[in-house]
Amino acid sequence: MDDISSLLFDAAERLLIDLSAESAPDETQYLLNWRKIEEMGLPLALVDTERGGIGLEPRDAFELIRVCGRHVTPFPIVETMLSNRFAADAGTKPNCDAVSELRDLSERQREFAALGRAVQMTGALETILSMTVEHVQDRCQFGRPLAKFQVIQHSLARLAGEVAAAAAAGDHAVSKLAEGGDASLMATAIARTRIGEACSMAASTAHQMHGAIGYAREHRLQLYTTALWKWRDEFGSQASWTRLIGRMVLAKGRDSLWPMVTAA
Amino acid sequence: MTRITFPAPVESEVAEKLRAEVRAFLVAAIADRAPLVRAESWNGFDRKFSRALGRRGWLGMTWPKEYGGHERSAFERYVVVEETLAAGAPVAAHWIADRQSGPTLLRYGSESQKREILPRIAAGECVFCIGMSEPDAGSDLASIRTRAERQGDGSWVLNGTKLWTTYAHEADYMILLCRTSGDTSDRHNGVSQLLIDLKKVSGISIRPIFDLMDQHHFNEVHFEDVKLPDSALLGEEGQGWKQVMGELAYERSGPERFLSSIQLLIELVGVLQSRECTAAQTAIGRLFAHLVTLRHMSRGVAALLEAGENPATHAAIVKDLGASFEQELPEIARGLVDEAPDIHAKNDFAAVLAYTMMAAPAFSLRGGTREILRGIIARQIGLR
Numbered sequence A: 001m002d003d004i005s006s007l008l009f010d011a012a013e014r015l016l017i018d019l020s021a022e023s024a025p026d027e028t029q030y031l032l033n034w035r036k037i038e039e040m041g042l043p044l045a046l047v048d049t050e051r052g053g054i055g056l057e058p059r060d061a062f063e064l065i066r067v068c069g070r071h072v073t074p075f076p077i078v079e080t081m082l083s084n085r086f087a088a089d090a091g092t093k094p095n096c097d098a099v100s101e102l103r104d105l106s107e108r109q110r111e112f113a114a115l116g117r118a119v120q121m122t123g124a125l126e127t128i129l130s131m132t133v134e135h136v137q138d139r140c141q142f143g144r145p146l147a148k149f150q151v152i153q154h155s156l157a158r159l160a161g162e163v164a165a166a167a168a169a170g171d172h173a174v175s176k177l178a179e180g181g182d183a184s185l186m187a188t189a190i191a192r193t194r195i196g197e198a199c200s201m202a203a204s205t206a207h208q209m210h211g212a213i214g215y216a217r218e219h220r221l222q223l224y225t226t227a228l229w230k231w232r233d234e235f236g237s238q239a240s241w242t243r244l245i246g247r248m249v250l251a252k253g254r255d256s257l258w259p260m261v262t263a264a
Numbered sequence B: 001m002t003r004i005t006f007p008a009p010v011e012s013e014v015a016e017k018l019r020a021e022v023r024a025f026l027v028a029a030i031a032d033r034a035p036l037v038r039a040e041s042w043n044g045f046d047r048k049f050s051r052a053l054g055r056r057g058w059l060g061m062t063w064p065k066e067y068g069g070h071e072r073s074a075f076e077r078y079v080v081v082e083e084t085l086a087a088g089a090p091v092a093a094h095w096i097a098d099r100q101s102g103p104t105l106l107r108y109g110s111e112s113q114k115r116e117i118l119p120r121i122a123a124g125e126c127v128f129c130i131g132m133s134e135p136d137a138g139s140d141l142a143s144i145r146t147r148a149e150r151q152g153d154g155s156w157v158l159n160g161t162k163l164w165t166t167y168a169h170e171a172d173y174m175i176l177l178c179r180t181s182g183d184t185s186d187r188h189n190g191v192s193q194l195l196i197d198l199k200k201v202s203g204i205s206i207r208p209i210f211d212l213m214d215q216h217h218f219n220e221v222h223f224e225d226v227k228l229p230d231s232a233l234l235g236e237e238g239q240g241w242k243q244v245m246g247e248l249a250y251e252r253s254g255p256e257r258f259l260s261s262i263q264l265l266i267e268l269v270g271v272l273q274s275r276e277c278t279a280a281q282t283a284i285g286r287l288f289a290h291l292v293t294l295r296h297m298s299r300g301v302a303a304l305l306e307a308g309e310n311p312a313t314h315a316a317i318v319k320d321l322g323a324s325f326e327q328e329l330p331e332i333a334r335g336l337v338d339e340a341p342d343i344h345a346k347n348d349f350a351a352v353l354a355y356t357m358m359a360a361p362a363f364s365l366r367g368g369t370r371e372i373l374r375g376i377i378a379r380q381i382g383l384r
């Protein structure tokens, strides 16, 4: 990551924090805010500089997507970034309007988008973890913070482990994609599978630790958990990614298992 | 910061070249080991095999040459470690010494301890055991009662009992944690590590304890007025707690914490590979995703070790996730294959399944229980 990218990540993070303050902006507000997103150049972040974009290289592109995942907003920033990237690849002129759904993707584009979602999920997982840690430190019952109960500590330790595993799987798939070799498809499938599983555990643990307040629409936790429940099955369901790994491993068979692990 | 990140594994051409050499060596060296024997993983004991590894320069790999080491990187060592585990090679005769006793000696040992012992470990000729647990001190290691009293001439007299000591009956040396001053209420103060030459001193009795498979791996080791020279002290008197925590970081950080059941996964793939079955694809896909991710994380731990950092929390996460993964594996396998576990079966899958099922409970006990590991992680994220 170079200095310019890290400045962009910081600026984007600040903007996203502002944007996430409003959960249901009206139309004027929505357009006004989308202007701010445009001004920062986010819709064209993954487009080459020759085509008027920021031209982030793959690792940085995915880091920006992770930052977006940390702050769920009502704005389809990641979708728009991906859509413009694909348009630019196809030689179409990118534009800055918000795109909420990606259609007619080629196999390679679907893979790229699937990894984008995976990395976005790891961002959301980080937020769920820190939100939950904060909550159990603040909330007192039986005369002490929930965090003082060992059973709560252990649930959160497991959550932290899942979040770390998800991040590791995502990082690895991003570096395989950046390297551009054959191992990328398998690494993306592994990321989708492992991160998807972490999402299930994280959502249920976070809700359990928050109690009823986390189930209320007003609370931000549900923005993250409902997003994860949607994202983990987009651009190929989690089940389809998992089966793809299974098919590849079983096709090579018993004696290739370990070499496949070290090549993955 | 609540987020715990693992550094990206370092890809090294040298290490990958070494991988090919190790694989070629193992194909020939352990050709005669049946799947059930391979499933013993790091419990398999064979001094001859350890010496063969030593001759190739594959033990004590990262240590200085002057102590018999080879000054290679942690990544190269990792390759040897994971390849021998994945192949089901009998590594127990060097495992503990290469993993934790040697590094502890290197860090805290006196010059003469290092010169005398490290080259022998690197040659695969020196078996170590771990003298931590006692009848009344398991998870609560600070409550150990084994005690060494300093004599007027500087020597020690040792009394007490160590328990669950793996391969004490084969070992040449033990690194023992004991109290050297105060009492159990002093907790982390007043404990020290001693290096004990098990073959030379008298007053030690080693009694076998058979495990639930009727195998003899661990022991009760009793010390009665055992006289030890002044030079038996390892490191600093009274600093045993800090030293033993460092030793535990080595003990917990390796790939044996998620690779010890790989033989069962291999056999499971063997049974399922000819089936067109979505349940099998789903199960194998998921297990493979877990395994590969654990390996990335574990190689990240190796990178932290190489950088001189203390990866205690990272190691705890890998060990906790690894134990859960390995304990799930036999349950998933028996859900997919109509074959009763039977350690005497001719069928490799059935035999390996039986073995792994019975080995599994220990995965979340030895080297620090699941509960202790989760306590370490909880502390890191600010809850304790």
Ligand SMILES: Cc1cc2nc3c(=O)[nH]c(=O)nc-3n(C[C@H](O)[C@H](O)[C@H](O)COP(=O)(O)OP(=O)(O)OC[C@H]3O[C@@H](n4cnc5c(N)ncnc54)[C@H](O)[C@@H]3O)c2cc1C
Residues within 6 Å of the ligand: B129, B130, B131, B132, B133, B134, B137, B138, B139, B140, B163, B164, B165, B166, B167, B218, B362, B365, B366, B367, B368, B369, B370, B371, B372
């Ligand atoms: C196969 C095997 C090999 C071993 N080899 C060695 C060896 O070579 N050398 C050696 O020194 N030791 C060895 N051990 C011992 C191992 O280190 C201990 O089993 C371990 O430290 C746990 O101690 P314990 O068995 O006394 O269980 P206990 O400490 O009595 O724990 C029993 C249960 O209570 C839980 N518990 C304890 N305290 C707490 C707490 N504060 N909060 C929540 N839960 C708690 C534990 O997590 C565990 O689930 C070996 C063990 C096994 C199984």
